[in-house]
Amino acid sequence: MSTTNPYQTHPQQPMQDHLAPAPSKSFMATWLLALFLGVFGVDRFYLGKIGTGLLKLVTLGGLGVWALIDLILVLAGKQRDKSGALLAGYDKGKTVAWIVTALVVVIGAVTGPNAGGGAADAGSVAPVQQAQPEKPAGEPAAPAAPAEQAKKWTKVIALKGGNDKASETFELTGAEARISYEFTGGGDFAVGAVYLEKEGVDIASDGGIPLLMLDKAETADTVLHKAAGRYFLDVKAAGFDGWTLTVEEKR
Known part of the structure; x- marks a missing residue:
């Protein structure tokens, strides 16, 4: 006949951790x-x-x-x-x-603050065109003005480097403009930002939005929409072998 030992204790089961993991951030x-x-x-x-x-x-x-x-x-x-x-x-x-x-x-x-150029006031009055005096009969006609020469892409400034670098200031006339860029190299992690800011802007204190952002090697060009004025380039880059920027205008 078996008896139960009143002093015998049963082994406790290990406490399971039922806490759910913290949810991931959004x-x-x-x-x-x-x-x-x-x-x-x-x-x-x-x-x-x-x-x-x-x-x-x-x-x-x-x-x-x-x-x-x-x-x-x-x-x-x-x-x-x-x-x-x-x-x-x-x-x-x-x-x-x-x-x-x-x-x-x-x-x-x-x-942005550098984008430019306001249009003429809607309420401004156009100048009155004065009538030209009639030429006497038999007077030879004035020679026609020579046709305007076709405009060509003209280099305004070129900048190249490997890491962070800023250019000297340069002049944009408000004509059609573009920037060509080439970023080479770049391993598993590379990042680059190109700023085109007006003279006098301090990116560190005033802030700014990059004109270009890159995370890999790339060669391309893009149109610039800037009013006439003086500007500078500022490049922040890490992880690239090198980069080259060229700003051109049709002149």
């Missing part, structure tokens, strides 16, 4: 913070990276370069939160994020 929220408030480190505060967020804040996003790098990391789906988890909703929102970012860059380049 891709859309991180992208919007990086796009509009990245220079203040708000995106990194949101991801729980307080230390680097403070450093990014006091350096104004590494003078814009760090903010640009973080934005590209978010758009490429490489940014992670403090726990190392990827951002939630990337596959669903990446297309919209890329399109909106491109639109913000283009609109900022076209309608």
Whole structure:
């Protein structure tokens, strides 16, 4: 006949951890913070990276370069939160994020403080054209004016380098203009930003929207829409073997 030992204790089962993992941070929220408030480190505060967020804040996003790098990391789906988890909703929102970012860059380049040129006042009165006196009969006609020569692309300034570099100021007349660029090399991680700003603008304090943003080697040209005035080029680049920029006008 078996008896039960009243002093016998049963082994306790190990306590299971039923706590659910913390949810991943939102891709859309991180992208919007990086796009509009990245220079203040708000995106990194949101991801729980307080230390680097403070450093990014006091350096104004590494003078814009760090903010640009973080934005590209978010758009490429490489940014992670403090726990190392990827951002939630990337596959669903990446297309919209890329399109909106491109639109913000283009609109900022076209309608920024340097975009130019106001049209004539609608209320201005056109000058009255005076009637030309009639020529006496038999007087020979004046020779026709020579046809205007076809305008050609004329180099205004060229700049090349490997990392960060700014140009001297140069003059744009308001004529048709373009910028040609070539960025070479670039490994797994490369980033570049090209600013075209009016003379007197301090990018570090005044800020600015890049004319071009690149994360890989590329050769192309793009039209410039700038009013007449004096400008300068400022290039922020990392990870490229080298780059070349040329600004031209039709003169």
